[in-house]
Amino acid sequence: MIALLLRDLRLAVRAGGGFGLGLAFFLIVIVLVPFGVGPQSDLLTAIAPGIFWVASLLAALLSLDRIFALDFEDGSLTLLATSPLPLEGVGLIKALAHWVTTGLPLTVAAPALGFMLVLAPEAYSYLLLSLLLGTPALSMIGTFGAALTVGLRRGGLLLSVLVLPLYIPTLIYGAEAVRRGAEGLDPSGALILLGGITAGTFAILPFATAAVLRINLR
Template identity: 80%
Template sequence: MIALLKRDLALAVRAGGGFGLGLAFFLIVVVLVPFGVGPEAAVLSRIAPGILWVAALLAALLSLDRIFALDFEDGSLPLLATSPLPLEGVALIKGAAHWITTGLPLTLAAPALGFLLNMAPGAYLWLLLSLALGTPALSMIGTFGAALTVGLRRGGLLMSLLVLPLYVPTLIFGAEAVQRGAAGLPATTPLLMVAGITLGCYALLPFAAAAALRVNLR
């Protein structure tokens, strides 16, 4: 499992679909928002939690089609299916590798980009915590979507349509936690909901992704 994780991390960096692309998209969205809604500090501060979460979600979406596509193209995915490591473990490692190369850099960069949107000082800690707890769920849901569409032509568009509705609960509770923190209100409840969604995704979706892979590899 460790060898597979190291391999996926190396492939993500070499293929150009890892943290660099996601961070660049994240930065572009945050920079463009003031041009679209105006430079008023009060407006930017109010919408900052939602904008940062939506930008992080879309940035994570960019590289989802590469999770299984590279292995499918070079023929290593059937070999992984017949290896001693079960497909459930393969899906779990793929999701973890995607989070390390995409979700983790977005989480660490988000507080710095919050300054550009004049985010309230009390919201930074909650933004960091909510993204740290929520982005793993985005990666695992994306792994499931990638498993459903592996081998399909133009599967990236179909995968986006499948995955985006599943992202909505994480987006709602993650942004709500940051908004409550910005207003000085307790944010524990939405944060626990985000953590529960992530735990549920890692408990169930590796099995669903493995089942989808078995069907697509027949």
């Protein structure tokens, strides 16, 4: 499993592998929003939690179609399906590799960009914590969606349509945790629910991903 993770990380950092694409998109969205909204600091402060989470969600979408597509095209996915490594483990490792190359970089970068959206100082720690808790769920849900559309021509649009509704609870509770933290309220309820969503996705979706892959590889 470690060898598969390292392989996926090496593929991601190669030219065209998708590494940095999500982070670059995230940075562009955060930088452009103040230009569109204008110099209204109160408005920027109010919408900052939602903007950060929407940008994170969209950034995660950009590289989802690469999770299984390259392995399917060169036959590696078939070999993985017949290897001693269970497909549940393959799905889990694919999700982890996607998070390391997409979710983790934007999680680290987000607090440094808080000043662009005039994020309340009290919200910085909750922004970081919510992204750490929630972005792994985005990767695991996206991996399941990528397994559903593997082998389909132009499956990227279908993948987005399938995955976006599943992202909504994570988006709601992630933004709510940051908003409550910015207003000096207790965000623990939203953070617990966010962590529960992530734990639930990692408990259930690797098995669903493996089942879908077995069907698509027949």
